[in-house]
Amino acid sequence: MKNINFTCPFCSLLCDDIQLEIKENYLKPINSICPILSTSLKKKVDDQFSRVNGKKTNITKAINELSLLLKKSKSTLFTGMETDIKGTKAALDIIDKHKCIIDHFSSDSYVKNLKSMQETGGFFLTLSELKNRSDTIIIIQSSGEELPMLFEKYIFPKNTINNLKKRKVIFIGSKVPKFLYKNKRKINFEYIKSDSDDLLNLISSVRNSINLQSEEIKDKKILNFLELLKKTKYGSILWTASELQNDVSDIIINELNLLIQDLNKFTRFSGLSLSASNHILTVNEVLLWQTGFPIRTSFANGFPVHDTEQFSTKKLLDNKEVDLVVWINSFNEKNIIINKKIKNVLIGIPTHSQKNKVDIFIPVGTPGLDHNSHLLRVDKVVSMPLKKIRNISLPSVEQVLNKVKERIANDN
């Protein structure tokens, strides 16, 4: 038994202050209460077989089968895409050459941020700025479930460079998360109860007041909020796209980005989207630098074509616009959509519950557990190095896909 330092790969905070107890390949966190970490480490790997049509086989055979499917396919979708930088690079190499489409598990909510960035831009900050700079933090309807340690580490920190005492934390939404109540003493807490429509009204009124100074505000709630914004020296606004009411979430996010830009006319404000589940930001960054476009991009024409509506996994599968789908998930057992009328491949962790239901299943290790890796943090600026700590002989997504590429090249 020994203890090691560990950087956790299971959410986009990538905490590097974790101590793990290791006994053979059994891993137990010593100093962390993070629920995602403890659940993720509990999975016991007792079957590492690949599968073709639900039958156990060796990995070489499964890779050969995948290579054949890819060669035969007229239109392939790579989705899920829960992998690291190297896994994304290897996937893009194949996607580009074989004229495939790329999407991700978390695109549905992330594209709402994306569209606003493409339309408006924004003013953003990173985690250590949030921790050290913000005297006021406004949280828009975020439960924090995607990033469990965010609040403890960055919103209620013990030490800040600017010696911030009792910062103001305002929660705007329909239900205050428990952890905020629990930590009320550490902060100067305020709750503005609001559903998505109220929220939109609140932001628009504040924006009008800033931009059209003649506009008189009568609503006390809005007036108070405006006063608070004006008193703020450095404020941050945090939101989670997936937790906003779906039909207005696009508009809310865009209004938030515009509001933050507006507020900088007289004070300092910046924003941070907390939508980063399943490491979509890692995949998106690699995609951007290699192709110039973000997630939901097709290479069917030989060059990248980006369309957030046209290349959604659900739409492509529902309409059978592809004949092969390759799901990648090297972190968790998130369910995949299986359309029996097309070929389904899963490159996933060996405990995945749907491994017998797909045409081909290839087990892979988890970045930062089974191989060295790099992942991007929720703020997109910091990438963290992760190290192999477990030895159960599982290949990485990169290794599997490079073998597929090799196999196709040898056949040609």
Added chain:
Amino acid sequence: MITKLQNARIYDPINRINGKIRDLYIKNEYIIEKPKRNEKISKTINLKNKVIMAGGIDIHSHIAGGKVNLARLLLPEEHRKHLYSSSKDLRSGSGLGTCSSFHIGYKYAKLGYCAVFEPAVLPSNARSAIIEMSDIPFVDKGTYTVLSNDDFLLKLIQKKSNQKKINDYVSWILNSTKGLGIKIVNPGGINAFKFNQRALNLDEKNKKYGITPRSILKVLTKSLIDLKAPHPIHVHGCNLGVPGNVNTTIKQISAVEGKPMHLTHIQYHSYDNKGDRKFSSGANILADKINKNKNITCDVGQIMFGQTVTASADTMSQYNNHHFARPKKWICADIECDAGCGIVPFEYQDKNFVNSLQWAIGLELFLLIKDPWRIYLTTDHPNGAAFTAYPRLIKLLMDKSYRDDEFEKINKHAQKNSDLCNLKREYSLYDIAILTRAGPAKVLGLNNIGHLGVGAKANITVYNDKKDKEEMFDNPFMVFKDGNLIVKNGKIQKVFNGKFYTAETDFDKSIEKEISPYFQKYIGRGMESFKIQNQELWDYEIETENIRCNRNDY
């Protein structure tokens, strides 16, 4: 294997060869002396009527990192205008100013460039930026790490820490981020903007730390000299883009008291505020100052007309410029207690007074600064224009009649406010070889590139000798990188990656006893996760070329 390049006209200023017809010999990756009789020459290429220079070096071009990716995200419409198909050996891609990574490499190679330096890597973003750069093929690369606004350094200066401690910190940063150089960006200003200061002059105090840009500039300039770093301090000064900023730039030159300093994209720092529009050229004043101060080198950051996007770590200036965004959208960010960034799309228009004058100011600087060894050709890609505009810029410098014709097309009021048409100087091919090869290599302290002498890397560009210099430089006949033919007649022949230059420095390890708790307490991650290990680079097949800090001409 030995290749002989026969009968070419060679321009190699480091070896003082000005257009002589000579033969060159390549063995594997390097240029060698004439082989002995018993050595077999495997291939002879007759280059009669061709012009040969060393592979080009771009000393300042924003090719990677978070800011470039943000710009890509912001401007899908620009990427849709420039789409590149995949082929058997080449990847697909898109974009021009914020071109996707593989095509940055392809495009530089096709222009005959063999080394490019990313000049604004934030310490916190260095790892991602370097991994991104591993997807830029062909060219050798390196980075300058941005310092001058991080809270740790500012606190050291505030506490009047001794120079040795600052040097240890600078050296630690270079090592940890795998930088070749250190770049100052609006010293103290990016940090001050986080405290809502909207401008910061050279002698104005940062609200939080009570220190001035001058003090930061002096301390960091001295630091790189003390460390004998390959490249002197690389400076993007205060007040970028502000009318009247030429006076600040002059003061900055005086502030370093004769010590070596590289001033980058000086075009943006050469504005006077005379005339009825309170915007005029300060090129004359600045050129005069640079001509007199031999310790100063510079690159221009020429603007060229058309759509581009500006991307900078200077959040304070970029926020001020967001009103000029075209299309009307922009991004700024406060980053990791070390710096920031701002992305503002721009369309430089030849009928616009300010843009026209900016264009003229850049050219005036090129023509008024006398010593070509101290001025280098850049557009501050993509801020002034994409690097693909270099051939046209070279034509503007080499061909007065073309320049005059172009001058006639710009805003009339700007014409009246510029001396450009009175400047008769025309650059020669030898001068261009200095501006784009020899000069950058020298100021970067890199001895094995930028020339064609024995022992140099066989990075060689062969041009068709054409009267139209834009055509000539736009489409080299052949390009060799490390002895491999990578481009012939505009077609890419073989794809591989270049090396990654880093500075190899020493520092007193005890500095980590202060840095480590700082990271633990404030930054939210450990110091060890911040430091980039060599193993990580090898994992991405990045081959480093470590340049020892032993420069002895400071």
